[in-house]
Amino acid sequence: MQLKRLxxxxxxxxxxxxxTTGNVQAANQATxxxxxxxxxxxxxxxxxxxxxxxxxxxxxxxRVAGKSVGTLTGDFWHPFGDTLALETPAGDVxxxxxxxxxxxxxxxxxxxxxxxxxxxxxxxxxxxxxxxFFHQYQFxxxxxxxxxxxxxxxxxxxxxxxRITDNNGKRLYTATTxxxxxxxxxxxxxxxxxxxxxxxxxxxxxxxEEAIDEAKRSKR
Numbered sequence: 001m002q003l004k005r006l007x008x009x010x011x012x013x014x015x016x017x018x019x020t021t022g023n024v025q026a027a028n029q030a031t032x033x034x035x036x037x038x039x040x041x042x043x044x045x046x047x048x049x050x051x052x053x054x055x056x057x058x059x060x061x062x063r064v065a066g067k068s069v070g071t072l073t074g075d076f077w078h079p080f081g082d083t084l085a086l087e088t089p090a091g092d093v094x095x096x097x098x099x100x101x102x103x104x105x106x107x108x109x110x111x112x113x114x115x116x117x118x119x120x121x122x123x124x125x126x127x128x129x130x131x132x133f134f135h136q137y138q139f140x141x142x143x144x145x146x147x148x149x150x151x152x153x154x155x156x157x158x159x160x161x162x163r164i165t166d167n168n169g170k171r172l173y174t175a176t177t178x179x180x181x182x183x184x185x186x187x188x189x190x191x192x193x194x195x196x197x198x199x200x201x202x203x204x205x206x207x208x209e210e211a212i213d214e215a216k217r218s219k220r
Contacts, residue, residue: 033088034117037070038095041199049186049207058211060186062086062203070094072207082112084204093117097125097204112208114201123147123196125205137205139164139197147196148172150205152213162209164202166194173202177210186210 041047041064049060049072058074074084082099096115114122124140136151146167153161164173175188188202 030088030090030092031117033090033092034094037086037088038200040064040069041203042193044199045190047188047199047203049188049203050181051184053183058084058207060207072203074207074211082110082208084207086200086203095122095200095204097201097208110208114204123201125201125208137209139201139205141196148194150202150209152209160210160213162206164197164205166197172197173199175202175206177213184210 041062044064046064048063050063052059052061058072060072061068062070062072068089070089071087072084073087074082084097085093086095087093094117097112098115099110099112110125110127112125114124116122121142123142124144126138126140128136128138136149138146139148139150141147148164148166150162150164153163160177162175163171164175165171171191172194173188173190175186178185178187186206188199188206190199190202
């Protein structure tokens with residue numbers, strides 16, 4: 001009887017060790033996938049967002065050099081504010097942008113916060129209320145200081161273009177939406193590298209700008 005109890009105890013302990021080890025390994029693998037996606041995006045000179053065919057909300061395939069490296073999904077009708085998530089092919093969330101709800105924040109302009117994979121605050125996004133002819137967003141660093149802007153070109157015929165600049169007006173990224181493919185494609189090019197406004201933020205703000213432009217088009 002004691003041997004049976006001892007055997008049962010050993011089996012339980014072994015199962016717990018295997019379970020814990022499996023969880024640690026899975027977490028480590030997810031961390032490596034997230035690091036790989038982050039490195040790929042930050043080293044890329046051009047990132048292409050390809051809109052997926054079947055979608056209930058914002059959904060893009062993220063490609064670098066023609067290869068799919070992740071997905072960008074968004075929910076622009078969420079009761080607690082719009083959300084965007086950049087994910088690895090395995091579904092690990094590598095980066096987020098979450099809107100600060102306007103009514104609760106007593107603001108008429110859209111604002112949002114960026115967060116890393118572990119949920120750490122990584123700066124903010126704020127819409128300028130009095131920007132004429134185009135939507136303009138300001139990027140804020142962790143201290144709340146403005147470090148750059150994103151704006152849409154108000155004059156376009158066949159393609160919508162966007163640009164992201166630093167506080168000195170130097171271009172960091174340019175983006176162009178192409179609508180003559182089977183599905184919409186957005187090409188985001190890095191003009192010069194920036195530690196304060198990385199490619200992940202450029203991808204997110206471009207998707208937000210495009211969602212606003214798409215909503216306006218649907219009302220025409």
